[in-house]
Each structure stands twice: as C-alpha cells, then as structure tokens.
Amino acid sequence: MKDSWQYKTFKVFNTIILLLIVVVTLFPFFNILAQSFSSEAYINSGQVTLWPKGFNVETYKVIMSDNMFWINYKNTVIYTVVGTVISLILSTMIAYPLAKKRLKGRRFLTMFFVFTMFFNGGLIPNYVLVTSLGFGNSIWAIVIPNAISVFNMLIMRTFFENIPDELEEAAIMDGSNTFGILFRIVLPLSKPILATMMLFYAVTHWNSWFPAFIYFTDKELFPVSIYLRNMIKGAESGLGTGASSADNLVQISANIKSVTMILTVLPILVLYPYIQKYFVSGVMLGSVKG
Amino acid sequence: MEEAGRSTGPKTTKISMPKKRNFQAFKKDWQLYALILLPIIYLVIFKYVPMFGNIIAFRRFIPGGSIIGEDWVGFYYFKMFLSDPTFYNVFANTLILAFLLLVITFPAPIIFALLLNEVKNRLFKRFVQTASYLPHFFSIVVVAGMVFEMVALNGPLNSLIAFFGGDKINFIQLPEWFRTIFVSVDLWQGLGWGAILYLAALTGINEELYEAAKIDGANRWKQTLHITIPGILPTIVVLLILNIGNFLQVGFEKVLLLYNPLTYETADVIATYVYRIGLESGSFSYGTAIGLFESIVGLILVFGANYLSRRITDNSLW
Known part of the structure; x- marks a missing residue:
C-alpha cells in the first residue's frame, strides 16, 4: 500500500498541527507551575516561561501554613x-x-x-x-x-x-x-x-x-x-x-x-x-x- | 364533576382489563418502582418545583415572603425588560457568543478527531489524546486564573507581542478582546474532551467500506468525505441537538469569572445579567422573568433543531 505524495505531505502537516495543539494545551499549566516556584521580580519582568527563575518555595510554605x-x-x-x-x-x-x-x-x-x-x-x-x-x-x-x-x-x-x-x-x-x-x-x-x-x-x-x-x-x-x-x-x-x-x-x-x-x-x-x-x-x- | 363521573360509568368494563394488567405489572415489579420512588421525589422537588417557581416572574416577590410571591402582576416584568436597553445589549452579546460557540467550538473537536484518526502511530495518538483531555479536568476557577496569568501585562502573551516589537495589550480590560478570549478558553478546555465521542464513533465505521473505496480508486480525502463524515454524522447531529440549548447559556460560570465592569459592553450575557439583577440587586421577579425568557427560547431551539434534523437527516433525539 503506497500513499500518494499529497497524503504524505498531509501527514507531515498533521503531525505538526497535533504537536502544536499539545504545546498550546499544556503551556498554560507548565507556565503556572514555573511561576509558582519563581520569585516575584522575575515574574514581574515577564521572564518566567517554562522554567522557574529565582527559585523560591517560600510561597508554598506561606500558603500551606494558612x-x-x-x-x-x-x-x-x-x-x-x-x-x-x-x-x-x-x-x-x-x-x-x-x-x-x-x-x-x-x-x-x-x-x-x-x-x-x-x-x-x-x-x-x-x-x-x-x-x-x-x-x-x-x-x-x-x-x-x-x-x-x-x-x-x-x-x-x-x-x-x-x-x-x-x-x-x-x-x-x-x-x-x-x-x-x-x-x-x-x-x-x-x-x-x-x-x-x-x-x-x-x-x-x-x-x-x-x-x-x-x-x-x-x-x-x-x-x-x-x-x-x-x-x-x-x-x-x-x-x-x-x-x-x-x-x-x-x-x-x-x-x-x-x-x-x-x-x-x-x-x-x-x-x-x-x-x-x-x-x-x-x-x-x-x-x-x- | 358529577357528569364526568357518570359518563365513565358504562366504560368501566372496557378499561378494567388494562387496569388489571397494570396492577399486575406493578405488583410484579413493585421493588423496581420502590427503588425509583426516592429519585422521583427528589426530581420533583429540586427540578420541577423550581420550574413552577418561575411563577414569580408573573408575581411580585418579596425576599423573605412567600416563595410563590405576593400578588399577580401579569406581564409587568416582561414589559420591563423589553424596555430595558441593557437587556437588548446582553441579548445581543448572548446571541453573538452562542453563534461563535456554534461555528467555532462545536466543529473544532470534529476536525480534531478527524486529524487524530489519520495518525497511525498508536503511541503518538495516545499521547496527543491524553494531553488534550487535561484542561477538561481543571476547575473553571483554575482555568480563569490561568487565563488572567496568560494575558496579564507581564504574561507570556504580552511578552511574545513585545518580542515581535508590538505594544502590550491589557486584554482583560478591553471589551474588544473579550470574545476572542472567551472562545479561545472554551476551545482550549473542550477540544480534546469533545473529540472523544467522535473518536468512539470513528472506530465503529466498517473497515470494509474503506477497502471497497480504495479499490474504486478513492483517495484519502474522498474516503473522508464519503465514508468517514457520513459515518459520524449521527453523532454530530445528536451532540448538536443536545448542545443547542446550552449555547444560549454560553458557559455562564466562565463569563462570570472572566468578565469585569470594564468589559460588560461585550461580555455581559443574559445569564450573568439575571445573576446580577436577581442575586446581587435582589430583584427576584425581574431576574426570573428574563431567565424564563431565556429558558423558553432554549427549549424552542432544542425542539426546533430536533424537528429539523428528523426531517433533513433522519437523525433525532426522539
């Protein structure tokens, strides 16, 4: 069974589209996760995307002691x-x-x-x-x-x-x-x-x-x-x-x-x-x- | 009464037969009826009583007074909202949002399911599916919180805009951005979950149909058009009818969390207006009248959609 070149092209684009959907779906969650471990100054200047900056677990302690x-x-x-x-x-x-x-x-x-x-x-x-x-x-x-x-x-x-x-x-x-x-x-x-x-x-x-x-x-x-x-x-x-x-x-x-x-x-x-x-x-x- | 009582007299011999049969059926299955009795009482109290509670739309209601209101006022509250300019604004907003949900968030999971259906690698398919369901399980409060972070002045979206040299936009305070945000959120949260039923329907399509189509020389696009889509059409129709009444509700809780007085102009919908008028300002009767109007329009839409679908596609809920 051979696929036509059109179908092969479609499959490549399809994979890219689906991967993009996954990224967009998961991004907000991982962004929040990174923010939760970052210090305010870095969030404030918009530097936190997917990795925590100015690692901080103080806030977790504060909330969990409330x-x-x-x-x-x-x-x-x-x-x-x-x-x-x-x-x-x-x-x-x-x-x-x-x-x-x-x-x-x-x-x-x-x-x-x-x-x-x-x-x-x-x-x-x-x-x-x-x-x-x-x-x-x-x-x-x-x-x-x-x-x-x-x-x-x-x-x-x-x-x-x-x-x-x-x-x-x-x-x-x-x-x-x-x-x-x-x-x-x-x-x-x-x-x-x-x-x-x-x-x-x-x-x-x-x-x-x-x-x-x-x-x-x-x-x-x-x-x-x-x-x-x-x-x-x-x-x-x-x-x-x-x-x-x-x-x-x-x-x-x-x-x-x-x-x-x-x-x-x-x-x-x-x-x-x-x-x-x-x-x-x-x-x-x-x-x-x- | 007297007359009706007499007129049933001669008929008693005729209807006693089915009555006896009914009684025997009841005697045989009384335990099943006993089981369902409590839920029926529950349903009457918590679903049907509020339906009749809508009577306060026609009566003056005083909080703390009788739950069916004090005295009849006829269509007073209906005339009131018909001359309320805010009503027309929220009605228009509701229709626009419902329309966007109908043309964007309803078809999107169908397209997503069709795209997933073309993936042959099972592991990749599973990965995409599992990731796409996740937002469905988040509380709408958490989702709203995430939205505020995403579109915040220092959030990722504005960082992206700044990276490309654009000016930062205060999305959450601008009425012209509300609809985009609302539809995006709905899409983000519902895309993967909404596709499940279609994926289930897709697995039910007979493989032989595709084999036959291949022999006839149909390419994948032709197969999709003539086999796949007709195969899932009943599911599409049933879900459309089921959802058409909900479109008018436009995810009321989501609006309530995402809007603010600055964006009322485009964000305020019938349900949120009813909430503010009724529960915040205490005009119970006025709020109920508007709510009843919305419920009836919703019911007409469901029955209308069901009727049209039965006539056109032969698929219907009942």
Whole structure:
C-alpha cells in the first residue's frame, strides 16, 4: 500500500498541527507551575516561561501554613466525598429500574428525567427553593440540588441494559428479590461503570464553586475553589489602578495565585495518569447507543 | 364533576382489563418502582418545583415572603425588560457568543478527531489524546486564573507581542478582546474532551467500506468525505441537538469569572445579567422573568433543531 505524495505531505502537516495543539494545551499549566516556584521580580519582568527563575518555595510554605487554606481544602474533600456518594446512589436507583425494558411507564419516566436536561427552573427559582429549604450555609446546598447528572444516568442505564437477563433470571430461581439481584449480581458486574461514574461525579464536585459562591457567607465553609476565586478576583480588582505600588501588589499575588492553583489541581494531576482511561471508556460505554 | 363521573360509568368494563394488567405489572415489579420512588421525589422537588417557581416572574416577590410571591402582576416584568436597553445589549452579546460557540467550538473537536484518526502511530495518538483531555479536568476557577496569568501585562502573551516589537495589550480590560478570549478558553478546555465521542464513533465505521473505496480508486480525502463524515454524522447531529440549548447559556460560570465592569459592553450575557439583577440587586421577579425568557427560547431551539434534523437527516433525539 503506497500513499500518494499529497497524503504524505498531509501527514507531515498533521503531525505538526497535533504537536502544536499539545504545546498550546499544556503551556498554560507548565507556565503556572514555573511561576509558582519563581520569585516575584522575575515574574514581574515577564521572564518566567517554562522554567522557574529565582527559585523560591517560600510561597508554598506561606500558603500551606494558612489555616483557612487547609480548612477550605478539607471542606472540598468532604463535599466531594459526600456529594459523590449521594450522586452515585441516586443515579443507580434511577438507572437500574429504567434499564428494565419490561417496566411499565419506562418511557414516560425516562422522559420525565430527560426533560430536566433541556429545561430547568433557572437560577433564581432554584435559589429561592434552596434558601427557603434552609440549605444556606450548609453542605446540602452543594451536594443535593445538582446531585443527578441525567447524562451520567443515561450512560449507566445503557450499561445495565447490556447485562444479560439470564444472570438475573437464575438469581430469581434461587429466590433473590430485586434488591438481592442488584447488590449481589448487578453491582458487582458493574464495577467499571461505577468507577467511571464515581470519577465523573468526583471531578464535578471537586471543581464546583458556584453553589458555594451564592449560598455560603461563612468563610469556614468555603471550598478551596472559592478561596482561589476570591484570591483571583481580589487581585484583579487591584488591576489597572495606575499606581506602581498596586502593580507590584498584583505581581506578588501572581506567584501566590500560581501556588494556590497548583495546590488546587494537585489531586487531579496526581490521579490523572491512572484515571483518564476510565473517563474515556465511560464515555465510550455511553456512546454505544448515543 | 358529577357528569364526568357518570359518563365513565358504562366504560368501566372496557378499561378494567388494562387496569388489571397494570396492577399486575406493578405488583410484579413493585421493588423496581420502590427503588425509583426516592429519585422521583427528589426530581420533583429540586427540578420541577423550581420550574413552577418561575411563577414569580408573573408575581411580585418579596425576599423573605412567600416563595410563590405576593400578588399577580401579569406581564409587568416582561414589559420591563423589553424596555430595558441593557437587556437588548446582553441579548445581543448572548446571541453573538452562542453563534461563535456554534461555528467555532462545536466543529473544532470534529476536525480534531478527524486529524487524530489519520495518525497511525498508536503511541503518538495516545499521547496527543491524553494531553488534550487535561484542561477538561481543571476547575473553571483554575482555568480563569490561568487565563488572567496568560494575558496579564507581564504574561507570556504580552511578552511574545513585545518580542515581535508590538505594544502590550491589557486584554482583560478591553471589551474588544473579550470574545476572542472567551472562545479561545472554551476551545482550549473542550477540544480534546469533545473529540472523544467522535473518536468512539470513528472506530465503529466498517473497515470494509474503506477497502471497497480504495479499490474504486478513492483517495484519502474522498474516503473522508464519503465514508468517514457520513459515518459520524449521527453523532454530530445528536451532540448538536443536545448542545443547542446550552449555547444560549454560553458557559455562564466562565463569563462570570472572566468578565469585569470594564468589559460588560461585550461580555455581559443574559445569564450573568439575571445573576446580577436577581442575586446581587435582589430583584427576584425581574431576574426570573428574563431567565424564563431565556429558558423558553432554549427549549424552542432544542425542539426546533430536533424537528429539523428528523426531517433533513433522519437523525433525532426522539
């Protein structure tokens, strides 16, 4: 099989384009990483690109000795764990019954869930509901209202549909009821999809900031994303005030911001090489039926 | 009521059969229904109640008062936004950003997937893919922080401009740069992840089709045009319909983090305006009216796109 010269030329350009995409994708991250280990003076004069200049770990020490940072970090961990557990349980409770083709009203129930993907109450009615339930300044404001992703639920449903009925029928013969089948047969067989869903939900909860932003006033309850957000937006409001001292302030915080960003994404970065293939396989599983 | 009750009388024999069958089906599967009951209650409270909560768009709402408002005001708040010049500005901004997302960030992952599909070296393919997903897993707050660093006066982008002898640009404060920044960020974060579903669809295309095309003398470009693209068209259509309602939301959280009063002129969108009017200024009813308008337009777009797609391409969500 010989390729035409046009196709060979294309392949060369294709490789170059893809490499450029990789560079552009990774550059901001490595730039922030380099900044986080650099001293302000070098960042200030725009000399830091991919390698730290004026090596400095002081800022890491400063941030890591900030009590509030750790309180907020711990909050993020708690919200992520509790939120992921709730999301997983609720999604399974929907996806499993809806995967049963014989279930009466299955179509209607599916539409009932899917409709919420296309139409939702909107920001303010949701806010009114959540606050009037007394969820303000509590973990429930974060982990309950957005517990279910219908998209994730549909991926799960597709997976459950593909579990052979014979396995369940055998269990019914042995006298198992629905819950027995679910816990002893279906869930153990569904480890790959459960792992994927767990990761999907965990990343969403880890990265969430907006609910905490509108429902929380108590600093002690903030997730680390709000800690970072306030730092970024606070520094920004000092931007362009004209005074050179203000400029200096912004540049000092460039280093601090970089450190906080790196610490915030650290768990995801550490786990990324191991988990990214689960994400991909999860999307693939769901795409079988579209 | 009385009349309706009587008129169903003679029919009871007719409908008792399916009712009995329904009951038996329910009796057999009651455990499945029991399982899904809690999520249904959850959904009613947290998704459907807020939908009906939109009633405050037609009623005067006082924070702290009744959650369905105090008294009817009809279309008062709708007339209000129709005569609000800021509304027209944010509406136009929303449409422009949604249009840019539709023509740039939606097709980009398709092209990326097609380019990746031409790579025969598996290791290189994996490397490019893995690298391209990474930004998807970053919190939008971190992404916004990175953007501010990238486009800062002393940041890498301005250093590059200075290197080529240009004047430094204060990107984040200039309204004319907001759309470019927004679309670039969206592209940067979503390109790799968005391509996954297309790559999955590409692996599902029958190899024999390509073999047959080669025998017929079709080159790689012709094969792409007549086999690859038709092969992934259903995926493209489904994703387009799924996303068309979201385009109007234009990644509201991202705008909220990236904009500032200096760039409102081009950056302020319906969702951020609703946020400021409702949650910052406390005009709940007014904000809800604008939000409801946006939601309904979004819903019409989804149904419209689904209908058109069913007529034209035979692919649809339902």
